Amino acid sequence: MSAASETAWAEWFSPEELGHFRRRRSIDRWFGRLLPVVFLVAIIPILDLVYWVSQRSLPTFTWAILTTNPTGNAGGLYGPLVGTVYLLLMGLAIAVPLGILAGLASGVFLPHPWGEVVRGAGDLLVGTPSVILGYFGYFALVLYLGWGASLLAGGVTLGIFMLPYVARTSDQAFSSVPTDLRDAALGAGARLRQYAARIAFPIALPQVLSGIFLAAAIGIGETAPLLWTALFSSYPPTQLSEPTGYLTGLIWNYFDEPPTFGTEVTLAFQAALILIAIVVAMNVIVRVLAERSRRKLEGLYG
Amino acid sequence: MRSFRDRIRTGRPRGVWSALPPLAAAAIPLALIAAIVVTLVRAGSGHGWLLNLGLDWNPSTGEPSLSNFGVLVFLVGSFATALPALALVLLFSLALGAATALYLPRRISLVLNGFVDLLAGIPSVVYGIWGFWIVAPVFGTVINPWLNGHLGFVPGFGGPVPSTGVGIPLAVFVLTLMTLPLTAVLVRESLLAVPVTYREAGLALGATRWEVFRRVLLPFARRRIGGAALLGFGRAFGETVAVFMVIGDATKIPVNIFDLSYTVPGVLVGQFDSAFVQPNYLAALAQLALVLLAISLLINIGGRWLVGRVGRGASLVPGVA
Structure with missing residues (x-):
C-alpha cells in the first residue's frame, strides 16, 4: 500500500x-x-x-550387466530382469480381464447400491498391505494348491495384487461416460451389454489402458507378494513350475550386504535405477492416456 | 423360418440368468477378500490363539512348547512410526492443497502436483535402499544428534542416539514420503470440491486467501480431510518393505524416539523365513497377519466412508489424476 x-x-x-x-x-x-x-x-x-x-x-553400468546373470557377489541382472517381465505379463494376464470385468460390473451393470459395494471391496483390496498378499499367495497357492514356489504362483499372486487397481480405474472410466449416452442407447432399444460393448467401452478405452499401465507400474515395484511365491533365482525361468528372480527381490536380497564383499550393493542400485526408469516411463504413458481420455470426454460433454 | 413373435422374444429380458455374468464379475473383488481371510484363518489355526498383548516375543525355535508371542513391541513400533508420519503428511497435504486451491497459478501447481504424484510411483524397495544407504548417514550424523542436542530436555528426545541413522526418525521420514501422494490427492480433491462460488464469495467480501482457506475451505472439507487422514494412516500402518529396511528391526520397546524398532508388517515379512520350520511360529505369524488385515480393513472402511465420493476423476488410487 x-x-x-x-x-x-x-x-x-x-x-x-x-x-x-x-x-x-x-x-x-x-x-x-x-x-x-x-x-x-x-x-x-x-x-x-x-x-x-x-x-x-551409472558409473559402473555396462551393457554386460543387462546380459549376464547375478553370480552371488558380482554379475548382472539378466535373470531377474527376464523374470520381472514374465511375472508382470502373467500378472497382467489375470488382472486385466478380471479387473475390467469387475469394473464393467460396478461401472455399467449393477444397480445403485451394489455397484458401490463392489467399488468398496476394490478399495479395500487396494488398501490391503502387500505383505498380506504374500501370505495369501504362499499359503493358498504354494502350499494348499501345491504349486510350490514358482513363476506360476508368483505371477498369479502379482495378478491378484494388481487386479483391484485395474478394477477401480476401469470402473472410473466406465462411470465417467456421460449418462446421456447411456439413456440414449437404452432408449433406442439397445441392451445393457450392447451399450457396454459398443458405446461405453470405446469411450472408456484410453482411461482403462491408463489404469492398466498404472497397475503394471505399481505391480512391477512390489516385493512382498513375490518373496515366498516366486521365491528367487539368478537365472531366467524356463518353466512355470520354477522359482524365478525379479528386480525388487534382487534389491531385497542384496541391499544390506557389506560393500566390501563384492559389487552386490551396486548391482542392487542398478536394479533400482532400472525400476525407476520403467516406473517413470509407465507413469508418463498413464498421464498421456489420461489426458487423451479427458479431451475425449470433454468433447462428449460438449 | 422364425416368426415375428420369436424375433420379438429375443428382445425380452431373459430372466434371472441374464443377471448372472455381471453378478459373477461383481463377485471377483468380494471373493478375493473372502479368500484372503479364509486362507489366513486356516493358516493360523491348529494351535489355538497364540498372540497376546505382552512384551515377550519369543518364538523359541529350539523348544516350541516354551514359545510366547507377545505382539506389543510391534504395535508400539507401528504406531510410533505411522502416527508422526501421519501428522507430517497431513500438514504437508493441507499446505499443498491450499497452495493449489488458492495461491499458485493453475499451470504451475499442475506441474508441482505431478512431481508429488510421482512419489507414489517409486517402488517401496527403492525407498528402502535409498533410505538405508543415502539418507541414514544424514540422520545418524546430523539430524538425530541435532534434535538430541537441542531438544534433549523433552521426554523421549534424550538418551543415546544410534550412530548408523536407521531407526524411528528415518522410518517416519520414508513413510511420510510414501504416504504423501495419496493423502495429498485426497486433501486436494476435497478442498477443490468446495463450490467455487463459496471461495469467490469469501474473497469478494474482503477475506484474504488465508482466511478463505481457514474459515471457508477447511470447515467445508473437514469430513473428507478426516477420511484422507484415516486412509493415509492405513497406508502408513501397512507399509512393509521400506520400513523394514530402515527401522533397524530390534524386538524391544524403544528407549527414545531415536531408537531402533520393529513394525507389525515388518515382522511379518522379516521373520517368515525363520518360521517355515516351526508350525506354531508360522501359525502365530498368520494370526498376526489376520490382525493386520482386520486393522487395515477397519481403517479403510472408516476412511472411505468419511471421504465418500470425491468428485469425478478422484480415486483412492494415487497417480490417476
Whole structure:
C-alpha cells in the first residue's frame, strides 16, 4: 500500500482498523511465500533419490550387466530382469480381464447400491498391505494348491495384487461416460451389454489402458507378494513350475550386504535405477492416456 | 423360418440368468477378500490363539512348547512410526492443497502436483535402499544428534542416539514420503470440491486467501480431510518393505524416539523365513497377519466412508489424476 493510498484509507478507517488490515494482509503474504517453499521441500526428496541412485549405479553400468546373470557377489541382472517381465505379463494376464470385468460390473451393470459395494471391496483390496498378499499367495497357492514356489504362483499372486487397481480405474472410466449416452442407447432399444460393448467401452478405452499401465507400474515395484511365491533365482525361468528372480527381490536380497564383499550393493542400485526408469516411463504413458481420455470426454460433454 | 413373435422374444429380458455374468464379475473383488481371510484363518489355526498383548516375543525355535508371542513391541513400533508420519503428511497435504486451491497459478501447481504424484510411483524397495544407504548417514550424523542436542530436555528426545541413522526418525521420514501422494490427492480433491462460488464469495467480501482457506475451505472439507487422514494412516500402518529396511528391526520397546524398532508388517515379512520350520511360529505369524488385515480393513472402511465420493476423476488410487 503506497503512502498516498494509505492517507486515502485513513479518511475512512481508524488507525486500529488499518493495523488490523495490515496484519491480516501480512499473514496472507507470508503464507503466499511459505506454501511454494513447502512444495519444493516435498519435491526435493524425489530429486535426491533419483540423483543418488544414478550416482551409485551409472558409473559402473555396462551393457554386460543387462546380459549376464547375478553370480552371488558380482554379475548382472539378466535373470531377474527376464523374470520381472514374465511375472508382470502373467500378472497382467489375470488382472486385466478380471479387473475390467469387475469394473464393467460396478461401472455399467449393477444397480445403485451394489455397484458401490463392489467399488468398496476394490478399495479395500487396494488398501490391503502387500505383505498380506504374500501370505495369501504362499499359503493358498504354494502350499494348499501345491504349486510350490514358482513363476506360476508368483505371477498369479502379482495378478491378484494388481487386479483391484485395474478394477477401480476401469470402473472410473466406465462411470465417467456421460449418462446421456447411456439413456440414449437404452432408449433406442439397445441392451445393457450392447451399450457396454459398443458405446461405453470405446469411450472408456484410453482411461482403462491408463489404469492398466498404472497397475503394471505399481505391480512391477512390489516385493512382498513375490518373496515366498516366486521365491528367487539368478537365472531366467524356463518353466512355470520354477522359482524365478525379479528386480525388487534382487534389491531385497542384496541391499544390506557389506560393500566390501563384492559389487552386490551396486548391482542392487542398478536394479533400482532400472525400476525407476520403467516406473517413470509407465507413469508418463498413464498421464498421456489420461489426458487423451479427458479431451475425449470433454468433447462428449460438449 | 422364425416368426415375428420369436424375433420379438429375443428382445425380452431373459430372466434371472441374464443377471448372472455381471453378478459373477461383481463377485471377483468380494471373493478375493473372502479368500484372503479364509486362507489366513486356516493358516493360523491348529494351535489355538497364540498372540497376546505382552512384551515377550519369543518364538523359541529350539523348544516350541516354551514359545510366547507377545505382539506389543510391534504395535508400539507401528504406531510410533505411522502416527508422526501421519501428522507430517497431513500438514504437508493441507499446505499443498491450499497452495493449489488458492495461491499458485493453475499451470504451475499442475506441474508441482505431478512431481508429488510421482512419489507414489517409486517402488517401496527403492525407498528402502535409498533410505538405508543415502539418507541414514544424514540422520545418524546430523539430524538425530541435532534434535538430541537441542531438544534433549523433552521426554523421549534424550538418551543415546544410534550412530548408523536407521531407526524411528528415518522410518517416519520414508513413510511420510510414501504416504504423501495419496493423502495429498485426497486433501486436494476435497478442498477443490468446495463450490467455487463459496471461495469467490469469501474473497469478494474482503477475506484474504488465508482466511478463505481457514474459515471457508477447511470447515467445508473437514469430513473428507478426516477420511484422507484415516486412509493415509492405513497406508502408513501397512507399509512393509521400506520400513523394514530402515527401522533397524530390534524386538524391544524403544528407549527414545531415536531408537531402533520393529513394525507389525515388518515382522511379518522379516521373520517368515525363520518360521517355515516351526508350525506354531508360522501359525502365530498368520494370526498376526489376520490382525493386520482386520486393522487395515477397519481403517479403510472408516476412511472411505468419511471421504465418500470425491468428485469425478478422484480415486483412492494415487497417480490417476
